[in-house]
Amino acid sequence: MSDDVPRLIHESRSHSSSQPNRDRDFSSSCPFCAIGSTYSPLPPLSSPETMAKALDPEQLDPPSFVLYSSEHVIAFLDIMPLTRGHVLVAPRKHRVKVGDLSPGEGAEIGRVLPLLARSVIKAVLPDIPHESADYNVVQNNGPGAAQVVPHVHFHIVPRPPLNYTYPQVRSGPAASSSSAKKYQPNRQPSGRQAAAILFGRGMREDLDYDDAALLVEDMRAAIREEWEKSLGTSREERGRAANAETVEGTSGSGGPSSAGGSEKGDGNGRRLAWKV
Structure with a gap:
């Protein structure tokens, strides 16, 4: 990959909420700030073609698969799921703990988190209705609470049934109730297994980029569907989506740091993985 592609910086586990950049909007060493400053806000009702161009994963190294990008909030696939x-x-701006969120940031996260959770489940487990699906929503504050990247983020972790087989045919994120399969519900975990699931811990694997490219498209489609169903499509929202179709060069946000600067890393092309 060429050297002009910014790289996400590996975050050290040792950090403190009292660090000097805690109240700033951007941290040059934060991988989530790199993502937030690279991908501009985009209306969720934008066309798939506009989404694919503006949210091209290859704008960062390692690639970042963004499914939602608004003024205050950005959502993307975990690189070690x-x-x-x-x-x-996560909030677009650098906020270390949930108590650091501004009223506007907190309000938008509160508004879109349920919608994003439904959309993720619809895309990942298309043959299981939301009311029958299991998933975690986890948020940690500080190293003592298992926060590794010091930038507020909520985990949405699908918990498929035991021996679940992901559908092979991509027929769209929405599955009708008649086509939904019947699975045995997950057993209530206990002991260490319960603690691991509760706190979003467990074995992690590197993200499969080929699968992620398809999955993030399904997630964007599910978000659009949920947005239209839950929040409606006002004339203003349709206008913003239409305007996004005509805007070119939307890969940079013009924020404190765009595709360059310290995000380039050490220039050796290594995949700098980070874990949250």
């Missing part, structure tokens, strides 16, 4: 479809939802 606990399960398929593990998503992180």
Whole structure:
């Protein structure tokens, strides 16, 4: 990959909420700030073609698969997922702990988190209705609470049934109730297994980029569907989506740091993985 592609910086586990950049909007060493500053806000009702161009994963190294990008919030696939479809939802600006969120940031996260959870499940487990699906929504504050990247983020972790087989045919994220399969519900975990699931811990694997490219498209489609169903399509929202179709060069946000600067890493092309 060429050297002009910014790289996500590996975050050290040792950090403190009292660090000097805690109250700033951007941290040059934060991988989530790199994602937030690279991908501009985009209306969720934008066309798939516009989404694919503006949210091209290859704008960062390693690639970032963004499914939602708004003024205050950005959501993307975890690069080392606990399960398929593990998503992180974060404020665009650098906020270390949930108590650091502004009223506007907190309000938008509160508004879109349920919608994103439904959309993730619809895309990952299309033959299981939401009311029958299991998933975690986890948020940690500080190293003592298992926060590794010091930038607020919520985990959405799908928990498929035991021996679940992911559908092979991509027929769209929405599955009708008549086509939904019947699975035995997950057993209530106990002991260490319960603690691991409760706190979003477990075995992680590197993200499969080929699968992620398809999955993030399904997630965007599910978000659009949920948005239209839950929040409606006002004339203003349709106008913003239409305007997005005509805007070119939307890969950079013009924020404190765009595709360059310290996000380039050490220039050796290594995949700098990070874990949250």
